[in-house]
Amino acid sequence: MTTTIAAKRGARRRLDSTAIVYLALIGVIIVGALLVSTVGRDLFSPGSIRDILTGMSVLGLVAIGQTLVILVGSLDLSVPYVISLSSLIAATTMAGDAANIPLAVALTLLVAALIGLANGLIVTGLKVNGFIATLGVGLIVKGYLDTNYQGSAGSVPAAFQYIGATGIGPVPISTIIMLALAMAVFLLLRRTRTGHHLYAVGGSATVSRLSGLHAGRPRVIAHVLCSVTAALAGLLLASRLGVGSPTVGSQGGYDLLSIAAVVLGGTLLAGGRGSIWGTIGGVAIFAVIDSVMSVMQVNPFLKDVVRGLVIVAAVAVYTSHVSRKRRARFAPTGTDAPATARNTAVTGESR
């Protein structure tokens, strides 16, 4: 770890946040491989790699959407319920018949997009803080789920279960889908006008408005996309379970874990800065740690302790580096008082 930090300082200008995340990932893999080898197992065996990649796929899908929402300076706490609802809609619409798959997928994505639209409109139109808006919408969806579903429902045809069960070599199809989506979102952020708008609005809504860009549209788009990726995660879980479940999302704790993965990946919680590959790196760190802990047969409760400590430690190492860079960036101009205040607020004290 100390060598990483030393290397980081030497080449501070060259290393961006994503590179640090992947350095951390390599560190975690090395330590994990050593730990796993002490119990006579191999972290790089095909089975183990498949475990890690499978573990990445669902959280990865959710975290991709969460990255977009956090980039525009909002949050999405409704994802677990959107995931559960999606798995139920998909499984009950398919009802065991492969012919229904296109309809079920389309319906699931449509419902999720509508939930995302509701989130986005509440945040932009009613000016409700994203935390409260999505918490409220999540509770409403949860109320619907609890009222209408007592347990697992529907059934997923074998053809659809195939997606969650197979892979090319040790790489599961689900992970390939997740990475393809990450690539698509990466291109969206880098190459399209909408992508640049997402960064602009997240960086400073005031400045973007003064530049003639209204914060509303990018925010709504981010929320819609986030719910849609959560629905994809729900579809994937339905394909793995073979049924829809009203608790699959909340049991996974995907709301807070995805936010943690995004922040671990170097995206600023306040918005405006971050990258999709950083998020994927953050998700991979979680997946490797989880896999190592299962191989080592760590007590499930102790796993949570380790997860909590890793989240805080990783983000602490990370912010201590990034904040220094950021101050150099903003201070010389010195004309944008609110932005300076805000960034100092985000990073905490200067001394």
Added chain:
Amino acid sequence: MSAERITATGMPARARGLALRLISPGGAVFLLLVVLIAGIIALNPGFAEPGQFMRFIQRVAPIAIVAIGQYFVIVSGEFDLSMGSVITAQVVIAGNLIGQDEGMSIPVLLLMIVVGSVIGLVNGLLTTLLRVPSFIVTLGTMLAVLGGVLFWTGGAATGNPADGFRQIGRGGFSNVPLLDYVPYSVIILAVLVAAAVWFSRRPFGRAIVSVGDNPVTARYAGIRVWWVKTAAFMISSLSATVAGVLLVGYAGVHPSVGRGYEFIAITAVVLGGVVLGGGRGWVVAAVAGAFALEALFTLLNFADVSSTMRDGIQGAIIIAAVAYSAVSFGSRPRRGPQTSPVPGKESADSASAASTRSGPTTGTTHISNGG
């Protein structure tokens, strides 16, 4: 900003001022609470009897106390997601260590206070000194504390503390004139609310709010931001500890006691018109938010709404409440980044405001050049 407030409340037309207060974000919650309680009484007249009403307050007490703690954290510009886990931890500590030995009550109570303070201290120091966003810090401590407690107990419910200890949360004075029955937890709540109001008016309480409003100006005003925020986190964890003591008596010992309290507390605080992001809010309104939330559940209960629908209604209400205050009062600039002053409306007041605003910028430039 405070000058504006004083002139607003000191208007000659007092009635108009009161009306404005009641529809303001901080005041609307009291209106909501009155409406909800009127609704409950309409459905169930017995609720108005002092005894029943006291039991209602007894039920709200843990939530309200947690809301007080969360208020101080939120108003300082941070979040505390670890409260639920702290409650669970304290409940399990009380259950496991006190057992049937009443003599252990005081030492274990002291231990619980130490544990609460340490968790708050860790949250605060990680947030302020290591600059980790509090959302992430408290998410981490939430996982670590809950995981640690469940690991310790093996995930099962264990032991019940001695009856004397449980009396704090479940007992009370009976045969009190006028009020009929006064639970201890109601007295504890009243004392804590009074203490919180007093504390909010002290310089330190005001420092917490000003740190949430603008940490840069607060620092230039000589406030030790790291210590003020850390203190807010410690208050939060200690309030979760008190809630845990009450819940041991009221709900018993179970690893699921306390689950979800962090979100309930945040909801209550936000219902009370406190602004997420810090700098604005009144602690009494946050307590009223907790009362309104529990009154809502009670009303739904009396109205025979199925329990599964409660979450949905709760969600709709909190969105509506926040939207109300955001839409009707969002036009008022919060931190006053008035970038293009309206010509002709320029006054000495806005000029001085502009100069204080540019202060932090030059200051930051100076510091970063030096360091």
